[in-house]
Amino acid sequence: MNRNVNSFLAMALGLATVSTVVARPPTPAPSVTRLTPPSQLFSLGDASLPVVARFLPGQRFDLQATVKAGGSAVITNAWFSVDGSPVVSTNPVTLKVPTVSGFTAGSRIATLRAYSSLVPGVHTLTITAQQDDGSSVSASGNFEVVGITASGRKARNIIVCLGDGMGIAHRTAARLVAKGSNLGKSNGKLNMDTMPFTGLVETASLNSIVTDSAPGMACYSSGNKAQNSQEGVFPDDTTDAFDNPRVEYAGEYLHRTQGAAIGIVTTADVFDATPAACAIHTSNRGLGTGIIDQYIDEAVPNGLTVLLGGGRKWFLPAYTNGVKQATSVRASSSDYTLPSELSSAWNVPPGVKGDTNRDVIADFVAAGFSYAPDNTTLAAVPANASKLLGLFSFSNMNVTKDKIDGRRGINGPNGQPVVNDYLLPDQPMLDDMTGKALQVLSKNPNGFFLMVEGASIDKQAHLMDSDRWILEAIEFDKAVGRALDFAKTNIDTLVIVTADHECGGINIIGATTKTKAQRDALLASNSTATQVVTNLIGNNVVQKFTNNIGEALRDKVVGTYDAAGFPVYPKSVTDGYPVTMDVDQKILIGYAGGADRFENFTTAPTPLQDSQQPLVTVAPLNGYPASAAFRGTADGYFISGAVPPDQAVHTASDIPVSAYGRGAAAYTGVMDNTDVFFKAMQAVLGGATRP
Numbered sequence: 001m002n003r004n005v006n007s008f009l010a011m012a013l014g015l016a017t018v019s020t021v022v023a024r025p026p027t028p029a030p031s032v033t034r035l036t037p038p039s040q041l042f043s044l045g046d047a048s049l050p051v052v053a054r055f056l057p058g059q060r061f062d063l064q065a066t067v068k069a070g071g072s073a074v075i076t077n078a079w080f081s082v083d084g085s086p087v088v089s090t091n092p093v094t095l096k097v098p099t100v101s102g103f104t105a106g107s108r109i110a111t112l113r114a115y116s117s118l119v120p121g122v123h124t125l126t127i128t129a130q131q132d133d134g135s136s137v138s139a140s141g142n143f144e145v146v147g148i149t150a151s152g153r154k155a156r157n158i159i160v161c162l163g164d165g166m167g168i169a170h171r172t173a174a175r176l177v178a179k180g181s182n183l184g185k186s187n188g189k190l191n192m193d194t195m196p197f198t199g200l201v202e203t204a205s206l207n208s209i210v211t212d213s214a215p216g217m218a219c220y221s222s223g224n225k226a227q228n229s230q231e232g233v234f235p236d237d238t239t240d241a242f243d244n245p246r247v248e249y250a251g252e253y254l255h256r257t258q259g260a261a262i263g264i265v266t267t268a269d270v271f272d273a274t275p276a277a278c279a280i281h282t283s284n285r286g287l288g289t290g291i292i293d294q295y296i297d298e299a300v301p302n303g304l305t306v307l308l309g310g311g312r313k314w315f316l317p318a319y320t321n322g323v324k325q326a327t328s329v330r331a332s333s334s335d336y337t338l339p340s341e342l343s344s345a346w347n348v349p350p351g352v353k354g355d356t357n358r359d360v361i362a363d364f365v366a367a368g369f370s371y372a373p374d375n376t377t378l379a380a381v382p383a384n385a386s387k388l389l390g391l392f393s394f395s396n397m398n399v400t401k402d403k404i405d406g407r408r409g410i411n412g413p414n415g416q417p418v419v420n421d422y423l424l425p426d427q428p429m430l431d432d433m434t435g436k437a438l439q440v441l442s443k444n445p446n447g448f449f450l451m452v453e454g455a456s457i458d459k460q461a462h463l464m465d466s467d468r469w470i471l472e473a474i475e476f477d478k479a480v481g482r483a484l485d486f487a488k489t490n491i492d493t494l495v496i497v498t499a500d501h502e503c504g505g506i507n508i509i510g511a512t513t514k515t516k517a518q519r520d521a522l523l524a525s526n527s528t529a530t531q532v533v534t535n536l537i538g539n540n541v542v543q544k545f546t547n548n549i550g551e552a553l554r555d556k557v558v559g560t561y562d563a564a565g566f567p568v569y570p571k572s573v574t575d576g577y578p579v580t581m582d583v584d585q586k587i588l589i590g591y592a593g594g595a596d597r598f599e600n601f602t603t604a605p606t607p608l609q610d611s612q613q614p615l616v617t618v619a620p621l622n623g624y625p626a627s628a629a630f631r632g633t634a635d636g637y638f639i640s641g642a643v644p645p646d647q648a649v650h651t652a653s654d655i656p657v658s659a660y661g662r663g664a665a666a667y668t669g670v671m672d673n674t675d676v677f678f679k680a681m682q683a684v685l686g687g688a689t690r691p
Helices: 003-012 040-044 168-179 213-222 250-258 288-297 340-346 360-366 375-379 400-408 418-422 430-441 456-462 466-489 516-528 547-557 673-685
Strands: 031-036 061-068 075-082 094-096 108-115 121-131 136-145 157-163 197-202 261-269 304-310 370-372 388-391 448-454 493-498 506-512 532-537 540-545 587-591 597-599 637-639 655-661 669-672
Touching (some): 040 136, 061 075, 157 213, 168 466, 168 506, 197 673, 250 448, 261 430, 261 466, 370 375, 388 430, 400 466, 430 466, 466 493, 466 655, 516 547, 547 637
Parallel strands (some): 157 448, 197 669, 261 304, 304 388, 370 388
Antiparallel strands (some): 031 061, 061 108, 493 655, 597 637
C-alpha cells in the first residue's frame, strides 16, 4: 500500500496524517591511502622510527598523494604543505584518476612535480584534499634533507664499481682462484682487497628484506629506497610505468648543479636494472624500448656521456626496408611517453610511444656520440672523443670464460668458440671498457659520476655456474684496478666497490679430493650405472638420479676441513686468467639459496640458455641446456634446492663495501644502502680529508 493510500485512510478515520521521511545517509569522508615520499610516520603513525626518505639540499623529488573519495563524491582540490606552510611552486598540483583497482570513481592522485628543499632537517609533509560535498581530509608524513658540512677538499669524480650479486664469499672465491693460498696465507690480494676502508651494507628494498637489482642500485644513485622492479621512482597507483613520482639521481643532480658528466659501463644489456638505475625513471625495469629511448631522450638534460655494454637489440629499428629484423625487439608495448606536467617540471622531452622503427644508434651519433660496435673499434676510439656509445652484443655480453676461450681459440661443442654462437665474438673485457670510459669522462672539467657493473657475477650465480661467476668476479676486479689506477693519479676521485645484494647464498665448502682424471673416471662410471626417477621442476619434467648413486659419487669427491687443502689454479702468461677451471683440486661452492641442480665437478662446456638473447630459439643457442636442471644430467648427482623452480635467488645477507680516495674513510662499520649515496655526496659537495 503506498503512502497516498495510507494518507487517505488516515483522513477517513479522522487520524493525523503521518509523512514517512527516509534520511539520506551522509557521504563517507575522503581518505588518504598513499603519501609520497614514503614514511613510517604516514604508514605506521610513528615519528620516532627512522626517516625513510632522505634528500640532498636542492635534490628534486615529486610530492604525491592518493586520495580515495567517499561514496559517489569527487575529489576537487588538493594542496601540499611542508612544516605547516603551503608549498609554493611554479609547477601546479595536478589531479589524476587512479588506474589500479580498488578506488571509487571520484578518487584522485594529487601530484606536485620536481619539489626540492634547501633546509636541512626532518620536515613534516601534509596533504589536504577536499571533495565536492565540502568535506576534507589531511594526512602527514615526513622526509629529511641531509645537511652537508664543509670538511676539507671536495671530491670531483665518483666511480661506483658494482659487482652485481657479489657477497663476501664471491670475493673470497675470486681471490682463491686468482691469487691462491698456501699455509694459511693468501698469495696475493685482489684489487678490491687493497682498498683501505671496508664496511658492511644492509640491502633491503622499500618493500622487502630481499631486494632485486633495480632498487639495489637506485639506493646508491639516488639515496632513496625503491620498490622491487622499480628504479628512480616511488610507487604510485597508476598502471603507467613511466609516470611515477621521480627522485633525482646523483648524476642528474651533479650535472644540473655542477655540469658533471654521467658514465655507465656494464657487461649486461644496457636496459638491465643496474645500468638503468643510474639514469632511467620507471616502475617496470623490463620495458626495454622505453628505457633505451629515455637514455637518449634525456641524455642532454641529464649529462649522459658514456654508455657501454650489451643490448643492441633495443637500438635497431624493428623493420628495415619493410623486413623484420630478427635481432630487434623494439615494441610499442615496452615503449613510453611522459605526462605533460612531468615533462615540463623536470625539463625533459616527453618521448614518443610506438616509434618501433626508430634507429636509436643513429640518434646517439647525431647527438655527438662516437659509436663502437666491437672491441676493435672501441680500442681505436680517438683520444678527443667527447661522448661514447658502445654496444657489443645483442643482449647481455658473453661471460668472461667464453670471451677468454674465444680469444684463446678454444672451441665449444659446436666446433667453434662459444662466443661465435652469439654472432658478435669481438667483445671487450670490462677493464678495457672502464679504461675507455675514463678516457672520455676525464675530459669534463666539472667531474663525473661513473658506474661500472660486473653484471654476470649475479647472472651466473643465479644459474649456479660456479666456474663462470668466479671468472666474472676476477674480470670485475681487473676493472676495479683500472678505477684505482685512475684515482691514484686523479686524487680528487672517490672509488666505491660494492654490490647491490648477495646472490645464491653462496659459500665455499671445500675442494675436490680426486684429480681431474680420477673425477672423469668416476663420472664415466656413474653415467653407466645410474637409476633415474622422473620429477617435476617448475613446468619442466626432468630426470634425477636416485640419491644412493649420487651420494656415493659425492662422498668420493667432496673434501671438507683438512681435505680441502689449498687449491691451485695455474694462470695464463698471456691474459692472466686461469688456464683451466678444471684443476685437480677444485674449490667447491655451496648454494644456500639454490634451486634443484646436478653437480659433476666439471666446467660446463656452454653457459645455459639466456632467454634475453633474441636468437635463443634458433640453433645453436637453442641447443644449450635450458636450466640448471638440465645441466650435468648424464653423469652428475642431484642436489635438491631450497627454492623453486630452477634458479638460485638473491638473499638478504649484508654485503661488503670498500672505498679508496677522497671521502673513503666514511665507509666503515655497518650502514644502510642509502648511506653509501650520502657519504659519497658529502665528499663531493662538502669535501673530505684524504687519508
